[in-house]
Amino acid sequence: MESSPTSSRKTVDQLREALAALNLDTTGQKPELKKRLRKARKRQQANGEGNEGKEVHAEPNGERTIARTDHDTASERAFDKKIDYFLCFDVEATCEVGYVFDFPNEIIEFPVSLLKAETLEIVDEFHSFVRPVKRPVLSDFCIELTGIQQDIVDAAPDFITVLNVFQNFMAKYSLFQENAAAFMTDGPFDIRDFITKQCIISNIDRPEYFSEPWVDIRRTFREYYKLDVNTNIEGMLKRFDLQFEG
Numbered sequence: 001m002e003s004s005p006t007s008s009r010k011t012v013d014q015l016r017e018a019l020a021a022l023n024l025d026t027t028g029q030k031p032e033l034k035k036r037l038r039k040a041r042k043r044q045q046a047n048g049e050g051n052e053g054k055e056v057h058a059e060p061n062g063e064r065t066i067a068r069t070d071h072d073t074a075s076e077r078a079f080d081k082k083i084d085y086f087l088c089f090d091v092e093a094t095c096e097v098g099y100v101f102d103f104p105n106e107i108i109e110f111p112v113s114l115l116k117a118e119t120l121e122i123v124d125e126f127h128s129f130v131r132p133v134k135r136p137v138l139s140d141f142c143i144e145l146t147g148i149q150q151d152i153v154d155a156a157p158d159f160i161t162v163l164n165v166f167q168n169f170m171a172k173y174s175l176f177q178e179n180a181a182a183f184m185t186d187g188p189f190d191i192r193d194f195i196t197k198q199c200i201i202s203n204i205d206r207p208e209y210f211s212e213p214w215v216d217i218r219r220t221f222r223e224y225y226k227l228d229v230n231t232n233i234e235g236m237l238k239r240f241d242l243q244f245e246g
Contacts, residue, residue, distance in 0.1 A: 017229060025141075128157065218231065
């Protein structure tokens with residue numbers, strides 16, 4: 001019995017979702033995706049890795065440890081108050097082909113759109129590129145994947161500087177103070193993985209506001225529409241005949 005186009009598409013989407021969770025390239029046809037995922041899982045097994053419910057800690061000295069933390073379920077906890085603002089958050093980070101869960105990604109772009117919760121209108125935006133310090137030279141794979149050029153990050157401030165400026169931005173709106181706020185991300189990776197790794201590489205504590213409950217839009221979309229698997233931004237927009245902007 002031949003599989004229907006719908007079931008075939010589900011399988012491809014599942015493969016891409018699994019690759020995205022490992023920070024791997026999700027482009028290509030089904031055979032390429034399956035081969036890429038098999039290689040990644042074999043490499044994990046060979047290294048004794050298992051990332052279910054865990055986080056990578058990229059230590060400043062280059063060592064990497066895996067530990068269970070309280071941050072794992074932040075996107076699953078219920079909100080205990082009415083939210084005034086949403087911070088739509090989608091970072092870009094360093095990456096290298098062939099690496100999976102254990103790569104010490106550094107954030108190279110830090111963009112936020114601030115939405116008023118009642119109207120969902122954008123009231124302000126924050127954006128900064130970020131200069132990586134542990135691996136300052138971007139790989140060809142990273143440049144192709146993100147579209148961010150080497151000279152852009154070379155001229156950018158480091159992560160701690162960007163974080164301080166961002167905190168001043170949040171203070172203008174009394175976010176996480178008088179006004180309740182929540183980050184909104186496309187999947188758990190931006191906060192659970194990239195922010196956590198970056199703070200360890202920068203040798204700073206992860207700010208408490210990144211441990212507040214946040215909205216994982218993939219998870220929320222899947223549960224609300226009772227889907228079997230998560231859907232990426234392209235899939236969500238397609239459902240409503242909307243075009244991606246940005």
